[in-house]
Amino acid sequence: MRCSIRLVYLLIYNLLQFSGSTWIFANMTARFLFFGRGAHPDMFYSVGVVMSLCQLLSMLEFFHIADSLEKARLLPRIIQVMERNLLLFVVFVSQEEFQSNPIVCVQFYLWNIAQLLRYPHTLLCLVSSTLSANTLWAHHTFSIPVYVLSVLTEGISIWQALPYFENGMYSIQLTAPVQVFIHFPYVLMAYLPLLAAAAMVTVWLLLKERKQQLDCWNKKLKRK
Known part of the structure; x- marks a missing residue:
């Protein structure tokens, strides 16, 4: 009974993620077919909520792998999910003016292609x-270049978003009389080499x- 409950849970989880990614991909494609280049300014408003829910839900996969519900490597999954959530919520959601940038549409497409794979x-x-x-080969082959492209666009997105954070100044209280101010664009620029290093580890x-x-x-084929 325990195994059957786990199986039903995994089926429901993966079906929800697949349905969400399919809806986002179809919605974006339909908007581009109808509105052409004029579709991207309000693309985030049409799919942003569902995208955010899917990305938040994907954090459950850490527990799936740790609890042996899913057979996969934990480290690359953590890197991929955290990369997306950081970019989505720290950059896209927090900067409303940046949401109309065409790179956001490209990023959403690549993320959903990866999910659909x-x-x-x-x-x-x-x-x-x-x-x-063929199914096994396609999944493990096409997912790698899609991931590489998505990381490349993540770096471009962060770089293009830097001017929107120019007024972002955060303070850290080290001791009672000492207060350090951090210019947030510097934090984003420092994140870029970390993103590249994490991507190389993930690809490997x-x-x-x-x-x-x-x-x-x-x-298995040779044994048969």
Whole structure:
């Protein structure tokens, strides 16, 4: 009974994420088909709430992996989810004027393409014990360049958002008489090399995982 409850929970979770990503992708595509270049100024208002809910919900995946509900590497998942949530809530949500920037639409597209590569594959793994070689290869191959492109646009988004934070000054009380002021654009600029380093580690782990999965599949075929 315990396993069946876990299975139902994972099916519902992945189906919700897949449905949310599909709705966002379809909504954005329809708006571009109808309004063309005029679609991006209010794109965030049309899909931002659902995107925020999906990204917040994705933090549950840390517990899925830690509790062995999902077989995946924890570190790359933490990096990917935190990268997106930091950019979404610290930059996109907090700066309303920046939400009409075209890079936000590009970022949302790449995030949802990555989700549409992940969650259908996870659903297939839950309902079927055997996957075709093409499905396995496509998931582990296409998700890597999509992730690289999404990290590149994340860096561009942060760089383009720097002028919107020029008035952002935060203070830290070190001791009673000492107060340090931090210019927030400097924090964002310091985050960029961390983003690049985390992305390189994630890509290396994803390539390693891809090799392991494909090797396991080839061994199963040889045994048959």
